[in-house]
Amino acid sequence: MxxxxxxxxxxxxxxxxxxxxxxxxxxxxxxxxxxxxxxxxxxxxxxxxxxxxxxxxxxxxxxxxxxxxxxxxxxxxxxxxxxxxxxxxxxxxxxxxxxxxxxxxxxxxxxxxxxxxxxxVPDYPWHSDPGWAHKKSYRHIAAYYELIHDNLIDLSHVGWVHEKTIGGTPEAHSRAEVKVVRSEDQVSVRRWMRDSVPPPTYVKAVDFKGNIDRWMEIRFRPGLVSIYVGANEAGKGVDEDHYRNTFGARIFNGVTPETEHSTHYFWTAAHNFKVDQPAATEALFKEVYATFEEDKMVLESQHSRMRDLPGAPTIDLISDAGGNQARRLVKEKIEEELRHVPVPA
Amino acid sequence: MxxxxxxxxxxxxxxxxxxxxxxxxxxxxxxxxxxxxxxxxxxxxxxxxxxxxxxxxxxxxxxxxxxxxxxxxxxxxxxxxxxxxxxxxxxxxxxxxxxxxxxxxxxxxxxxxxxxxxxxVPDYPWHSDPGWAHKKSYRHIAAYYELIHDNLIDLSHVGWVHEKTIGGTPEAHSRAEVKVVRSEDQVSVRRWMRDSVPPPTYVKAVDFKGNIDRWMEIRFRPGLVSIYVGANEAGKGVDEDHYRNTFGARIFNGVTPETEHSTHYFWTAAHNFKVDQPAATEALFKEVYATFEEDKMVLESQHSRMRDLPGAPTIDLISDAGGNQARRLVKEKIEEELRHVPVPA
Amino acid sequence: MxxxxxxxxxxxxxxxxxxxxxxxxxxxxxxxxxxxxxxxxxxxxxxxxxxxxxxxxxxxxxxxxxxxxxxxxxxxxxxxxxxxxxxxxxxxxxxxxxxxxxxxxxxxxxxxxxxxxxxxVPDYPWHSDPGWAHKKSYRHIAAYYELIHDNLIDLSHVGWVHEKTIGGTPEAHSRAEVKVVRSEDQVSVRRWMRDSVPPPTYVKAVDFKGNIDRWMEIRFRPGLVSIYVGANEAGKGVDEDHYRNTFGARIFNGVTPETEHSTHYFWTAAHNFKVDQPAATEALFKEVYATFEEDKMVLESQHSRMRDLPGAPTIDLISDAGGNQARRLVKEKIEEELRHVPVPA
Missing domain, CATH: 2.102.10.10 (Rieske [2Fe-2S] iron-sulphur domain)
Incomplete structure (x- = not known):
């Protein structure tokens, strides 16, 4: 488990x-x-x-x-x-x-x-790096922790669940270019959405006038999902060389199982723009907070329905590649522990 | 189940x-x-x-x-x-x-x-018949659905539970003349109470001055219990020929199991007197609503006690004849389905 | 059970x-x-x-x-x-x-x-003795009844849980002289604390100026724990002969299991001082009430944690002697009943 x-x-x-x-x-x-x-x-x-x-x-x-x-x-x-x-x-x-x-x-x-x-212990320097400002939150989620992994790793839901905040065009999210890489201890997912409509949160943050090139990096390790997202004016490129110095936000997602049916969710939202303006930190925080409240409702409803109908058949989509890799990693680690680890004293 | x-x-x-x-x-x-x-x-x-x-x-x-x-x-x-x-x-x-x-x-x-x-699909023309006016309600009942069948079919409880509304004299209800008929798909119960004290609800509805002859027809099918009640001045007869054109009310009772421990209860109260007066519809509705709230409290307490003491011995009364026929019908249908019906796709 | x-x-x-x-x-x-x-x-x-x-x-x-x-x-x-x-x-x-x-x-x-x-049936004459005044209470405790026995019998917790009311010095309570006597049907525990700091409740009740000699008698029978406590100025003695006529309070503790996880707790606080002053009865009652609220919180948290971690290993302390005797008595009686008593009609 x-x-x-x-x-x-x-x-x-x-x-x-x-x-x-x-x-x-x-x-x-x-x-x-x-x-x-x-x-x-x-x-x-x-x-x-x-x-x-x-x-x-x-x-x-x-x-x-x-x-x-x-x-x-x-x-x-x-x-x-x-x-x-x-x-x-x-x-x-x-x-x-x-x-x-x-x-x-x-x-x-x-x-x-x-x-x-x-x-x-994972490094997370953006909580103290002066080039970044952040604000913390904690939410209790009445759902199995792997549903939170799925949610954070597969951002194709963003256009549907979060259309009023960070969404943008649903189909653009679903058609994003995605690259999933699994290593022994982590899964990384990179997504690019070129020439897409900027979502309300981004416009509020940096006042984009036209379409944007967006990128999202999600790094999953058991216990921590780090998300790094950002955007540039459309056409300016979404390769690492281009975006390191543009608008970016980092979301720390500490996902700690409480029980089989509930999870502690520790998150922070950090940004690299207007770092000396508390109002900017607060504005980003509020947007992400609203977004995560939408996710919380989805996750808890999903968990509850899975408890109602255990073992009901499901299907996977192409966009589940990253989430499924994470599930495989978790499963392997648990099986390995059951084979090798002595019972803790 | x-x-x-x-x-x-x-x-x-x-x-x-x-x-x-x-x-x-x-x-x-x-x-x-x-x-x-x-x-x-x-x-x-x-x-x-x-x-x-x-x-x-x-x-x-x-x-x-x-x-x-x-x-x-x-x-x-x-x-x-x-x-x-x-x-x-x-x-x-x-x-x-x-x-x-x-x-x-x-x-x-x-x-x-x-x-x-x-x-x-059952017919219920009184929801659209211009000779009748009705109003709808829905109540959630935290009780097993067959307890609701019992309650609707055996009206000998009316004098005890509903003395303040549709009751009348308790012993008169208990001593009503009753005829139970079981067919393959339904149970019908007819009751007659001659020369009895009119209950408060009836007096409010049609201003009876003296004693009345009352009749009640209950028709049970799985999923729907239709009740047709009415009264005439005492001595005017309670045969069908006499009462079709006098004061009557029809209660539609949709009884839909939600779970083993709860039931959706859809009901309407229709009447054939003052059908163009919304106040008369409302007055009847209020009386029936109050009556069903009394039943709800009884049903939920009963169900709760049966869960506390599963398998406790019980006795049947003579007045349980109709309710027991309905239970037998439900049991037969379930057993038949278990024998013959393939698992639904 | x-x-x-x-x-x-x-x-x-x-x-x-x-x-x-x-x-x-x-x-x-x-x-x-x-x-x-x-x-x-x-x-x-x-x-x-x-x-x-x-x-x-x-x-x-x-x-x-x-x-x-x-x-x-x-x-x-x-x-x-x-x-x-x-x-x-x-x-x-x-x-x-x-x-x-x-x-x-x-x-x-x-x-x-x-x-x-x-x-x-136990005698409790102090509910009608004119030399004593008392007031009643009832509390519902979400805990297994034997936890309440432990709490009432081992008063070494008084200095820790009740420091603001009847406590006094924690270590003095823990170092009290204790005598436990088990008979077939009861366990009696007597405790003496000589030359100790008077707790706030006692000072409010009888205005002690200096240190006191305290004594406590706890008599456990299944269903009822009777507590008799009192104090005298330090040095005046805590033998029965000395204390019978000084400041004393009696707590009736009816402990009636409701379920495996909850208990009815009926208690009275009686006193032999200022018996004609309702304000004195009320003041004692309020102090004991506050004390028992502190116990209720402890008992319910303890019970809840034991349910979380069933079978977790525990240790006994020297001060558990009385409580453990009571547990043994209860266990013996239950075992005896299971051997000899016919199923009740």
């Missing part, structure tokens, strides 16, 4: 304070918190004594203290203090999860902790 | 517009819509591509278009257009359901479509 | 009127009512005819009458009248439950009625 040996977005950096945060990830209840020294930790959200969620407790110095009988836990999930009891049972231990704080994101590793390689 | 080869009420005629309507019938999600030419269609409410409910889409001309990637479907449930893709897969097909528009009602056939005989 | 041969609190005395009361106990829906003669009865909440809850009906004289078709039941659960039908079927009978009205409490026996010994 889920890839475990993978870095997922657990939270935005600023969500982590001395007030513990409860979040379910891959169907496991987790408490996230930041201690007095600033260190971020993630533990099983359950006191080993009587199962109260530790997220109801409080941080004291470097420890997390249970709200029921005052048991204290360290970063490793070991119970290190029991009020009025000198001997701490050896099995007074809960699971801890590796976490990394990077690029304003808290990343968590849900699998075998001995394989948690911090150098494999 | 359900009879499939049967015409059920799917909707009121005026509910069907170019805006698709989602409705679950016999636990199957269905989309109902009217195309530009006025034709009504019913399809499986699921795009064959990625399972979005088609009811979120829109009608374009004679086609229904999915809101996610723009696939178009015709009346037969065939996908006839995929944007930017010339070849349509052969299995791009969803189920369609026969529908008939008649007497202001949209009837649907849920079983084997080769057996859907339009001449077997 | 539940002890059946045991008196549970079904309701407060004043809840029982001629208006029937519906309450689920040990997962069985029950109707409680008081007839014209003042007698209290408890029956299965289901008409034997068509399963409508009898709690929707009405009391007529000594009978309970179903709201659907008017069947009447006596105190023994026998159907004694069917409108318009002379013969009453022999199996027109529903289950009745022994009930006893005592000390303002309606007690119910859920097991084998031949073993319902009214002399074994």
């Amino acid at each position: 889920f890839i475990r040996n993978c870095w997922y977005v657990a939270a935005w950096q600023e969500e982590l304070t001395s007030q513990p945060l409860a979040r379910t990830i891959l169907a496991e209840p987790i408490v996230l918190y930041r201690t007095a020294s600033g260190q971020v930790s993630a533990l099983e959200d359950r006191c080993v004594h009587r199962s109260l969620p530790l997220s109801m407790g409080r941080v004291c110095g470097e420890h997390l203290v249970c709200a029921y009988h005052g048991l204290s836990y360290d970063h490793a999930g070991r119970c290190v203090h029991i009020p009025a009891q000198d001997v701490i049972p050896k099995n007074a231990q809960i699971r801890r999860y590796p976490v990394v704080e990077k690029d304003n994101v808290i990343w968590i590793w849900m699998g075998d902790s001995t394989r948690a390689d911090e150098t494999s | 359900f009879i499939r080869n049967c015409w059920y009420v799917a909707a009121w005629q005026e509910e069907l517009t170019s805006q698709p309507l989602a409705r679950t019938i016999l636990a199957e999600p269905i989309v109902l819509y009217r195309t530009a030419s006025g034709q009504v269609s019913a399809l499986e409410d699921r795009c064959v591509h990625r399972s979005l409910p088609l009811s979120m889409g829109r009608v374009c001309g004679e086609h229904l278009v999915c809101a996610y990637h723009g696939l178009s479907y015709d009346h037969a449930g065939r996908c006839v257009h995929i944007p930017a893709q010339d070849v349509i897969p052969k299995n791009a097909q969803i189920r369609r359901y026969p529908v008939v528009e008649k007497d202001n009602v949209i009837w649907i056939w849920m079983g084997d479509s080769t057996r859907a005989d339009e001449t077997s | 539940f002890i059946r041969n045991c008196w549970y609190v079904a309701a407060w005395q004043e809840e029982l009127t001629s208006q029937p009361l519906a309450r689920t106990i040990l997962a069985e829906p029950i109707v409680l009512y008081r007839t014209a003669s003042g007698q209290v009865s408890a029956l299965e909440d289901r008409c034997v005819h068509r399963s409508l809850p009898l709690s929707m009906g009405r009391v007529c004289g000594e009978h309970l009458v179903c709201a659907y078709h008017g069947l009447s039941y006596d105190h023994a659960g026998r159907c004694v009248h069917i409108p318009a039908q002379d013969v009453i079927p022999k199996n027109a009978q529903i289950r009745r439950y022994p009930v006893v009205e005592k000390d303002n409490v309606i007690w119910i026996w859920m097991g084998d009625s031949t073993r319902a010994d009214e002399t074994s």
Whole structure:
């Protein structure tokens, strides 16, 4: 169902304070918190004594203290203090999860902790690059996470679902030139739409007067779908050499399964134009927000109908190539884990 | 659980517009819509591509278009257009359901479509007969559909549940003369209450001064329970010859299972007195509406208790004769279908 | 799961009127009512005819009458009248439950009625003793009942959960001297905290100036946990001889399982100081109420987390001695019933 040996977005950096945060990830209840020294930790959200969620407790110095009988836990999930009891049972231990704080994101590793390689945490420099401005959001989506992958990877839906925002001409989206490349750990999809009508969002952003050449790069890795889109006046070219210095926006899409039926969706919208104008950041954010609300409605309805009619036959379209590659990658990783990975301690 | 080869009420005629309507019938999600030419269609409410409910889409001309990637479907449930893709897969097909528009009602056939005989759609001329005026309603009932049959067929409950409206004397209802006749496809129940106190609703309608002779005819067919009630001054007789030209009301009761635990209830109240006075129609409607709200509360509480205590022993009363005949008829039809009917395509 | 041969609190005395009361106990829906003669009865909440809850009906004289078709039941659960039908079927009978009205409490026996010994109903004289004043409450707790036992029996949580009300110093609670005594039918726990900081509630009640000696007596029987707490100025002693005439409060805790996942919690707070001052009763009540709201939040979160992670390993602390004895007692009683008790008629 889920890839475990993978870095997922657990939270935005600023969500982590001395007030513990409860979040379910891959169907496991987790408490996230930041201690007095600033260190971020993630533990099983359950006191080993009587199962109260530790997220109801409080941080004291470097420890997390249970709200029921005052048991204290360290970063490793070991119970290190029991009020009025000198001997701490050896099995007074809960699971801890590796976490990394990077690029304003808290990343968590849900699998075998001995394989948690911090150098494999995705880079996302556009959250701190001065050439880009961004704004964050979080949405809870009542849908299976792979439906979100499909949605982000196959942008042929843009003209239908988002005709009022980023759409443009439906058929132009459907007829876009597309190139899908699968490597071991990721799927990249590139799309080009030459000489097409600019969508409302783009016109608002940079005031295009005539038709445009559009390009979209989607990079899927389990846990993160990075999208880089942009446009130029029609005829000016959509090769990398041409578009690197023109109007562009980057969407960070942290896709973290909560349960089999729901997903945490962490996203940011960054742009490389008018970066010193908060109103421009806000305007882009609002457009993307509206777009994602449209997607949320589609995804949740789709998920709900699939639950109503499990196993109903479906067909694939040509435009599903990228999404299907992503599904294959996820399936392979899960199967590999089931073969090789020991049960986490 | 359900009879499939049967015409059920799917909707009121005026509910069907170019805006698709989602409705679950016999636990199957269905989309109902009217195309530009006025034709009504019913399809499986699921795009064959990625399972979005088609009811979120829109009608374009004679086609229904999915809101996610723009696939178009015709009346037969065939996908006839995929944007930017010339070849349509052969299995791009969803189920369609026969529908008939008649007497202001949209009837649907849920079983084997080769057996859907339009001449077997029930007649209900009183929705258009100028000698009668009527008003419509729809209620969602969180109860198993056969509980509604019981309720409509055994009117001995009227004195207890509806004492404030159509009741009259409880014991008079319980002691009514009753005649039950079962044929292959229906059960008819006739009741006569001679020289009884007129209930408040009747007095409001036609201002009876003294006691009355009442009669009630209930005709049960799977999907539709037709009720014809009326009264005359006491002593004037309750034979057909006498009552055809006196005060009468007809209740149309479309009983369409939604799921095992819920039912669509379509009803109209028609009357043959003061037919040119909308206030009389409204007054009767209000009385019947109040009555059915009382029934709804009973039915839902009953259903809920039966789910709490499945298999608890029960007893039958003499007055259950008609309801039990209806249950037997439903059981026979279901068993017959399980024996003979092929799985619908 | 539940002890059946045991008196549970079904309701407060004043809840029982001629208006029937519906309450689920040990997962069985029950109707409680008081007839014209003042007698209290408890029956299965289901008409034997068509399963409508009898709690929707009405009391007529000594009978309970179903709201659907008017069947009447006596105190023994026998159907004694069917409108318009002379013969009453022999199996027109529903289950009745022994009930006893005592000390303002309606007690119910859920097991084998031949073993319902009214002399074994718990005494609680402080609901009528003029030396004590009290106020009642009822709370619905979405938690397994044994979690409430644990909470009431092991008061080492008081310093953590209730620091703002009855807490005082957390470590003092954890280091309290504790004596646990198990007999066949009950577990008693006594705790003493000498020379400790008075908690806010106690200061409000009797204005202690310095440290206090506190004592707490908890007596657990299935269905009822009686708590007697009090305090004296530090050094004045906490032996029975000393404290009987000082500041004391008694908490009645009727713990009645509703389902496997919820519990009826009937409690009163009584006090032996300022018994003629309603404001004192109210002030104590408010403090205890606030305390129990804190417990409710803990209990429900704990229960919910245990459902999320069934079978997760736990540890016991020294302070669990009393609670664990109570769990053992409950387990023994249930096992004994499964061995010896015939299925109730």
